[in-house]
Amino acid sequence: MSHPIPALEVRGLGKSFPIGGLFSRDSVRALHGVDLTIGRGEIVALVGESGSGKSTLARCVARLEKPGEGAILLAGVDVLKRDRFQASRAFRSQLQMVFQDPFGSLNPAHRIEHFLRRSLAIHGKGGHTETETQTRLEELMATVGLQADMLDSYPHELSGGQRQRVAIARALAVEPQVILADEPTSMLDVSVRIGVLNLMRKLRDEKGISMLYITHDLASARYLADRTAVMFAGELVEEGESLDLLANPAHPYTQLLVSAVPDPARAGSYDPIRRAQLRQAVMASTGCAFDRDPDQPCSADEPVRHQVGGPENRHWVRCHLYRPRAGAGGHALAAEPAAAASTQAGHPASNLPKKASA
Ligand SMILES: Nc1ncnc2c1ncn2[C@@H]1O[C@H](COP(=O)(O)OP(=O)(O)OP(=O)(O)O)[C@@H](O)[C@H]1O
Ligand SMILES: [Mg+2]
Numbered sequence: 001m002s003h004p005i006p007a008l009e010v011r012g013l014g015k016s017f018p019i020g021g022l023f024s025r026d027s028v029r030a031l032h033g034v035d036l037t038i039g040r041g042e043i044v045a046l047v048g049e050s051g052s053g054k055s056t057l058a059r060c061v062a063r064l065e066k067p068g069e070g071a072i073l074l075a076g077v078d079v080l081k082r083d084r085f086q087a088s089r090a091f092r093s094q095l096q097m098v099f100q101d102p103f104g105s106l107n108p109a110h111r112i113e114h115f116l117r118r119s120l121a122i123h124g125k126g127g128h129t130e131t132e133t134q135t136r137l138e139e140l141m142a143t144v145g146l147q148a149d150m151l152d153s154y155p156h157e158l159s160g161g162q163r164q165r166v167a168i169a170r171a172l173a174v175e176p177q178v179i180l181a182d183e184p185t186s187m188l189d190v191s192v193r194i195g196v197l198n199l200m201r202k203l204r205d206e207k208g209i210s211m212l213y214i215t216h217d218l219a220s221a222r223y224l225a226d227r228t229a230v231m232f233a234g235e236l237v238e239e240g241e242s243l244d245l246l247a248n249p250a251h252p253y254t255q256l257l258v259s260a261v262p263d264p265a266r267a268g269s270y271d272p273i274r275r276a277q278l279r280q281a282v283m284a285s286t287g288c289a290f291d292r293d294p295d296q297p298c299s300a301d302e303p304v305r306h307q308v309g310g311p312e313n314r315h316w317v318r319c320h321l322y323r324p325r326a327g328a329g330g331h332a333l334a335a336e337p338a339a340a341a342s343t344q345a346g347h348p349a350s351n352l353p354k355k356a357s358a
Pocket of ligand 2: 055
């Protein structure tokens with residue numbers, strides 16, 4: 001079914017940033033042991049709270065940042081091993097990045113045509129004649145759902161959604177196999193977000209482009225992404241098919257993220273106490289990025305990956321607390337937050353604010 005060699009494979013990626021000035025030896029660990037695979041024509045969402053390392057991962061893959069360790073394979077080729085200069089143009093033609101702020105990435109002094117023409121020219125995709133280039137420009141505009149006469153416009157004359165479409169067209173001009181989209185819709189009005197998501201979906205379905213879709217919006221991850229990976233403090237803690245992962249989050253951190261999403265189907269279900277308990281369970285999952293408590297006996301070991309559900313399920317979690325639940329096919333946390341809540345006074349859970357209605 002799927003191509004044997006994935007479009008993108010990240011293995012054991014690590015990255016630290018020095019902090020505290022030029023001569024300081026302190027560093028902040030932004031990524032640690034990240035393994036991630038994106039198949040051909042697959043969209044993988046990367047979610048996690050601010051500062052968890054999502055952009056750093058994308059920037060390392062795009063070679064805007066040099067990882068400390070690990071390997072990045074693009075269609076099976078280790079891009080970090082290739083000579084930088086020789087590899088860079090070939091690399092760019094296979095992988096493109098789309099950023100959060102479409103205004104910032106389009107120089108206001110140029111017309112839209114300039115950005116697309118330049119992209120075509122650099123990568124030799126503009127054809128041999130001016131007529132061919134013109135056709136290609138119009139095709140690109142049509143692909144991203146813009147009128148061809150907008151080629152004459154300046155970025156400030158476009159709406160945010162239109163500008164993001166131009167940024168996507170510019171990436172597409174190169175005919176890449178992989179697009180890394182770092183929160184491409186977060187600065188757009190809600191009303192135009194769905195259009196950009198549908199465009200990304202169309203590019204996957206019709207052109208077989210693989211994508212890493214970084215977002216804070218779990219609903220859009222569910223809508224767009226085949227799989228979703230959850231990052232916490234620079235480590236992936238859970239990954240699975242989006243529908244399964246978001247319906248049955250196994251890691252307390254994923255549960256915490258999911259519980260923050262207002263869900264009309266669960267009207268009135270937003271429960272601050274449950275959220276506080278989840279946060280506590282997150283902190284109790286020792287041995288992983290969540291907690292480095294030296295007094296906890298298991299914190300010396302990093303948690304291993306557990307399969308969630310049956311073997312056909314491509315869903316795993318890394319958490320010491322995870323216990324497969326026999327029979328039902330569901331799962332539980334060894335220290336179920338709900339159980340923790342029922343303990344008597346003195347347990348930190350009892351210090352949580354009480355619900356007004358209770
Ligand atoms: N150039 C840098 N120098 C120093 N530290 C950095 C640098 N870039 C990122 N970091 C740190 O690395 C960590 C991960 O940052 P990153 O931007 O990847 O997070 P993120 O998940 O993309 O967050 P957000 O959702 O806010 O975009 C943070 O602690 C951040 O402060
Ligand atoms: Mg970011």
